[in-house]
Amino acid sequence: MESTTPTGAPAVDPAHDASSDAASAEFDAVIAADGRIEPRDAMPDAYRKTLVRQMSQHANSEIIGMQPEGNWITRAPSLMRKAILMAKVQDEAGHGLYLYSAAETLGTSRAEMTDALLAGTARYSSIFNYPTPTWADMGAIGWLVDGAAIVNQVPLCRCSYGPYARAMVRICKEESFHQRQGFEILLTLSRGTAAQHEMAQDAVNRWYAPSLMMFGPPDADSSHSAQSMAWKIKRFSNDELRQRFVDMLVPQAEALGLTLPDEGLRWNEQRGHYDYGELDWAEFKAVLRGEGQCNAQRLTHRRRAHEDGAWVRAAASAYAAKQAAKDDARQEVSAA
């Protein structure tokens, strides 16, 4: 690591808010031409705020998402699984770092985003408020949660904001590995002993509906979707992406020898898609409100890690200051 001091965020130049007619026209033209907005380009305040909200939520999700899987690193049942799981959780920390860095290009510092997460004012994906009581949850998270994330994130590789789009290209490659390892965990369990098969089915039963709800509320109830689509931050609606995910899951579940816990699931010849059952949006909203099994636990864990590390960060800053003072003194001596 090269620096332990909080990364300074570039100051936002008011001239780069697309408030003037000319700047606004330029922004609109880039969006219309399917071009990329870069950090120093003019952009509307609301576009900037939307991106900071979305990217910091995404980064927060990666960081909070380390906990449910970190829960099994010390108990992974084989050394190969332990290595894969450690590499995966490490990837998530790396994704959080890229995304915070990408968001910093919009003028909000990582420290501010971290503070907002710890204060509970910034969100993270609600899925991580579900617990991981069994090893099969490592498979279900990989297959369903990372699977849903990929469906959500692949279109973000073409998002109109350049730094976000570029970060997503790398992240999606790694997510694809994560999903495959989750599928493979479940496949091994499903074909293993009766108890292992039961463990895999139980995990799929618990994660299926929450993973479908990761795409957000139905289009009719989604407050941010229309504007994000217009700005080409978002390319497909929540329901379109959810449908794509369900269509992908059904044949994969068959290959796994596991059932999806959805009585409404059936092929619709007319639509050329699978129909699926009603989702429990009351549960979704309850978890968002903080009433999930692990909301308090996840945030407390994050706060504790941050507070426990305060003396380490202070030491790094103090050491860096001492070294800088020594360098200055040396330069003065050599100048004299």
Added chain:
Amino acid sequence: MTEQAVTQQAANGPATGTTSSPSSAVDRRDIAEYALRLGDDALVLAQRMGEWVSHAPELEEDVALTNIGLDLLGQARALLGYAGSLTGRTEDELAYFRSDLEFRCAHLMCLPRGDFAATIGRMLVVAAYQWELYERLSESADETLAGIAKKAVKEVAYHLEHARMWTLRLGDGTDESHRRIQVAIDDLWPLVDELFRTDDLEQRLATAGIAVDSSALRGPFDAVIDPILAEATLTRPDVPAAAGGGRHGRPSEHLGHLLAEMQVLARQFPGASW
């Protein structure tokens, strides 16, 4: 380790298939026992590093500590895989189905992870020891051990640099960080001596050019550690060496707890594949 490396390692399995041709006068059980000692050190320390995930003082450290844990785990798999290939067991049988009395790791590896200073202090000592060890072991007459050591020495060089930089920051940072890293070094110091004790088995293998004589590493180790402690404004402890015994089936009290957690799922489903 990159995801590709993990996938590749997973695909290939550990280095059990490597053919090596140690001298026919050497008992393969000696080599297996020696590989277990090094492998158990790496495995137990990897487990301790795994405990850090999502608890690090900053994100960069979450990445770095996990990276170090992955390196150690890779070394453990290669070494246990080799030991197992000589005795007819798999890496997982060795990792998950031995009791604490059958483990061969030094007591230092078993210390609870403690705070960040305890982790850095131990990493400094272990990486300096392992660097001296693996650099010499890469010349081993046993091709498998030499191959494992050649890869490991590069990884351990990074662990040592990481620990050195943090020892300086903590030692010469704030009063609080200085106090904590000094306490950490003081607490672990009685366990350092065990790393440099040799025995008949190691001497037999060293004579055959296969193992490294641990007692010969103390001087080079001190030559690395002492200047780092001095630059970090830390005092090298002057304390009695603990009796140890980890290499000979007299494990640290901490090991059983660590294994209880590590082995719980594998032992709950004996015979299952994962």
